[in-house]
Amino acid sequence: MINKRRIFFQQLITGSAFLAAYPWLAQLKNIFEEIDLEKNEERYWKKIRNQYSLSKKYIDLNNAGVNPQSKVVQESVSFYEKLSNEIPSLNMWQIIDKDKVIVKQALAEMIGCAQEDLAIQRNTTEALETIIFGVQLKKGDEVVLSKHDYPHMKFAWNQRAERDGIKLKWVELDLPSSDPPYILEQFKSQITNQTKMVCITHITNWNGQVYPIKEIATYAKSQGADVLVDAAHTIGQRNINVSELDIDYLASSLHKWLGAPFGTGVLYVKKGKRRDVYPLFAGPNGKAKGMHKFEHLGTHAVSHERSILPAIIFCNSIGIERKRKRLQYLKMYVVDQIKTLPRVEILSPLDAENGSAILLFNIKGIDSAQLCKDLKIQWKIHTTISRNENLDGIRISPNVFTQTSELDKFIEAVRTFVV
């Protein structure tokens, strides 16, 4: 898979037609030829940092909210905006939009499916709701979802339940958990022979918990249910191979860990399932078998969609596995220094299998909203709070450009709050 991916990008980067048409591919190639020579780990990541245009005022520890784009992605957006503005209806609709297939090929290569299985969307919310409002369900059908799913997933299913009499079965989880069989059991306990759909969040926003999607999906399918995966935090953070998972639908945002332009996402629908899902925005044939029926959005930002490609190349030039290891290292750098502080309670799984780039913790006796505010005003550190079910705390999510000196400042701040 990795070799195949390398070959694909190598071809993309070295193809002279591409270099002439898309100058930043050559630029990226040069940048990474230079960066790859760096053998010192910290200097390597410093060079990666230089590829971003980050705030000089704040330290950004809320990358799980949305990632900044690397400079090369920003340049690509500007390039296509400029090109669009020369003659919009020609350049956007007849030229740039045609490249969508290259973007989808690269995405498909990244997540292990065919480009025909994908539709470009604006975000996970849109992709999820396309499925939630598009699948054919009738009164009494059951849908299994978790109380730790993202609010929009819950809002949309609540609305569908209200309108169509669908029964929602809620999975309750005591998180964090480093026990995948426990999570699987909680899903199993809600799945019955009336279950038509099982929704699984791959990595939850609340505390970074990773769910055992493969095991849950296999069980759900064995019971005759379809499977919808919310992979908002997956693409660009962890390797995923859709063809190895028995799932029907997957939704992801590309402006999160992939660092693609804001307002970009993707929807995967398994072959054989598409005909029966109505699109949110109607096209000529709601019963069509192709994914294009999910792309009838009207006029939209093709410059952003087109610039998903340099984001993929940038991400692959680092390598997802190397990125994941760095994110785990940065998380543990913080954990190791705060976990023994008085009143600090870690609320995320810490091991690499069950945890991710997101760290949730709380300082007993201190309101997390106040702490978040103080961090921003007094320390110029941007974090967020995370409150849902049994979880309540400060959520941090460093990125590949985060320096350990920034984390030292954060740790110093935490120390002042616990004394």
Ligand SMILES: Cc1ncc(COP(=O)(O)O)c(C=O)c1O
């Ligand atoms: C787990 C999860 N699902 C869905 C979403 C929605 O993503 P977007 O705002 O890109 O639609 C988010 C956003 O943070 C999320 O964390």
